[in-house]
Amino acid sequence: MLEVFIAFLKLGLTSFGGPVAHLGYFRTEFVERRGWLDDRSYTDLVALCQFLPGPASSQVGMALGMKRAGWPGALAAWVGFTLPSAMALTVFAFGVTHWLALAQSGVVHGLKVVAVAVVAQAVMGMARSLCPDRLRAGVAIAAAMLVLLVPGAWAQIAVMALGALIGRFALRLPQGTALAQDSFGIGTRAGAVLLALFAGLLLASFVVADATQSPLLALAARFYQAGSLVFGGGHVVLPLLQSAVVPAFLSNDVFLAGYGAAQAVPGPLFTFAAYLGAALPASLQVWGGWGSALLMLFAIFLPAFLLVIGALPFWQSLRTRPGVQRGMAGVNAAVVGVLLAALYDPVWTSAIHAPADFALAVFAFGLLVFARWSPVWVVLIAAAWGFTAGF
Template sequence: MQSSERTPDSDASPDAQGSPRGSAWEVFLVFLKLGFTSFGGPVAHLGYFRTEFVERRGWLDDKAYSDLVALCQFLPGPASSQVGMALGLGRAGWWGALAAWVGFTMPSAIALILFAFGVAGWAGVAASGAVHGLKVVAVAIVAQAVWGMAKSLCPDRLRAGIALLAALLVLAVPGAMGQLAAIVLGGLAARFLLRLGHLPPAAHRSYPVSRRTGAVLLAIFAALLLLVPLLATLSASPSIQAAAVFYKAGALVFGGGHVVLPLLQAGVVPGGWVSNDAFLAGYGAAQAVPGPLFTFAAYLGALMPSPLGGWIGGLSMLAAIFVPAFLLVAGALPFWESMRQRDDVQRAMGGINAAVVGVLGAALYDPVWTSAIHSLADVALALAAFGLLVFARWSPVVVVGLAALAGWILA
């Protein structure tokens, strides 16, 4: 049975390591199908990927796939998108990585840009009951993310304490500086206080990236992280300033797509680029589309004022938030084994992940709760959505649709 399922790939020529190789077009078509059908967030995406590429197509085995997932969860950025980029890179080289990203990302990005046109073009849309329902369901979705991440990333008193202190710091020092300080201090605290067992060595699948190329990509990532914000402070160009916000958000997100919410909110709302109501409405709508949550950047870019806005702004900010993810995963692949073996790095990552829970918990209160919950009916709707997501385990697409309907009825 398994061999018949892999027949379409049997004609691909082997590479130097003996693994099958294909074309970028093949990679694009497979990921385009996933981009239209992968609902449920990054954990669900990784399950879809395993079914498609390990079980059905045999592009790699379970061990190689698990190791790739571990790397992408270790790095900042959107883990499922980075796994997709690496799969495309391993299958069809650099063009394969690009094809995987385009196929998986564009369906949801286009849908959110079109939604942004609706919000921007009709004043009544942003103030409608249905959009208010999207803002309320965002409370439940972020609460679900905090709940799940806290259980897995804060398993002991030290990391729970780091999460709590990070939340307090972010609430006391609003904005990007408070969030960045919480993440850095959480990593430093765990570096010296956390105790973890040493990871055993493991064999790894080869990728067409040399250590020299990897080092260049990591250097480019670091240089852009330093220079683009510096250039934004020296320049009056809104495009450069916006690119700095989205690049920094993509470079500093640990712990999953939901964590991009506070980083982007601190970057685009206080400056007046996007209203807080439109921001939260788009975040709620982003739960109803397939693919990576980072495509929320396309919605925000499409809403931004001239010279951005529309298709140019949406696609530009989409690229800006994903560039660091690509540089990191492609650059880290040749160095992954030595990175994961360092005990100090593992301890610091434990603290960073715990701090991320606190950062997201603070965002659950402000701006998500404070902007969306205005009455007892809103509280009831948020609690009902949370129960359907966490305990009934309903699809987020269904819950988002019901919340929008309920908001419209209540209005």
């Protein structure tokens, strides 16, 4: 458990660039460096979390922690990855007018640029192992094109479904590719209970949101709904959160200030919920804002935990069947295409604005791929470069 916590705390302190970059950091740390699982198992796990609503990178982290150290490991992974950004955004909520320039600082821009190198490394490594033939390479390229031409979370789900169909009926895997079932330490009965609990809480949240006399409890129910019903990651959840808190509890200016700060911290964007909880009016705050921040954070992440841990035993059983293996091979190729598209938008488009940006991205890529430096040191170098160069 301590090993899991320390590993994810390090990532929670350094993983800038959004969920796509997080998946690249995870792959480098847990597939290449630590060898907790192989590339194929990792990408299968990514595919599962892409199909589920909620924060995909956090769900991948919970599953990795579960695999390594059971239930305590799943909790340790979530706490380690979430704690740094949640604390930073909570503190920011207490002094929002003083730190507004943080999101536009040169340090943060340098960290966005290094995310380009991290995602590029992930695309290259995953393509090498998951697209070894023309059919799967074609699926990856087509998936990237479709996602770029038809943006939105549903397009990503559609291309993975098409990849599954192509893989299932057109792909021929060589003999000897039987896939051993990974152990995540949870049985199907426990998984079914968690999935039923998720569905029951979701239904109850609609009743609580309308019937309770407690504004704080009603708001927590709305946050649970947001975490349950949103595909496509943190940015997609923002409209739901905005409708929940603006203008009833917060002004739009305060909401947008927090959103800007959320871009400047590492870790999952869903920790924006902690900012909103801490920024609530004093009459609704618990423990000086820290308690309400924790409540909103728990409410928005709880469905992600119930869904991914509950789905794992069924997913692990299905993925060992030959037909499912072929379908998953097609999905894996499509995931590479989705990651390739994300390398351009939003990772490249939000970071590369000048030749100096591209130079830093190339330098970071060289350190990661050829010098094989730890991503932590590369991130620190990029932050220092951004600060001294005055991006």
